[in-house]
Amino acid sequence: MASLDSIKQSVRGSDADVDGDDSGIIPADAGIDDVCDEEVETVRSLVAPHADGEGGIIPSLQAVQNEYGYLPRFSMQVIAEECDTTIARVFGTASFYSQFYFEPRGEHSVKVCTGTACHVKGADDISENLQEELDVETGEVTDDGQFTIEHVRCVGACGLAPVVVVDDDVHGPIEAENAPEIIDEYTDEEA
Ligand code: FES
Structure with missing residues (x-):
């Protein structure tokens, strides 16, 4: 040993x-x-x-x-x-294995699906708006430690495209301009 x-x-x-x-x-x-x-x-x-x-x-x-x-x-x-x-x-x-992470992560993972169905329906704009709302790049943790944004491939909910998955909750279809509202549901104001 x-x-x-x-x-x-x-x-x-x-x-x-x-x-x-x-x-x-x-x-x-x-x-x-x-x-x-x-x-x-x-x-x-x-x-x-x-x-x-x-x-x-x-x-x-x-x-x-x-x-x-x-x-x-x-x-x-x-x-x-x-x-x-x-x-x-x-x-x-x-x-x-993709399940393992080498960087600290936020309390909530915000996964923007960038699979084909979601991509053609505006996943890039959704991601951009979420990054702007949270003031982080994809893969980073917000300063308050609450959120990490990730890009993932098809999560198997193409019928709801475009989709964002927060923790285990699937949200879709999402309008890009409304994407930041999803975050509000998970924000701990006292954090
Ligand atoms: S491509 Fe996004 S759920 Fe299938």
Whole structure:
């Protein structure tokens, strides 16, 4: 089994910089040395029930993402150690599946369908209006941590095109100019 120190040496980025993040969100590039021992132990406790060689990688990734909403780098270091494998293997596995995220995400995911049926009915305009309303680019988290906008391929609701899916709620058909109103339903004014 690789030692924790060797893993830290092998994957810790020289430019890791977690200072100045006062949002409470652990930066995506935070390595083991950048987070407190309690945070590392939290991940270790999440992973421990699944640690079973490389067969434990996916359930471990799922357990960590359920807790953090994404996969900070240090968590993949811990998974590698607990599953007796390499960081490259853990990262490669996570990269293969679209269900895993490597950046912090908003509390609500706003998925704009850009499949063919939605595209021809104005998905681009919907996306543009939502980005303007939330003041973020696709893939970013709003400053208040509430929303992330994503583009997804056909979600299987072409009869409702164009469609926006917020969390698990399908909205459609949507007029581009009315798209921002959808956000209001999910906005926590006190956040
Ligand atoms: S293309 Fe958007 S739901 Fe099918």
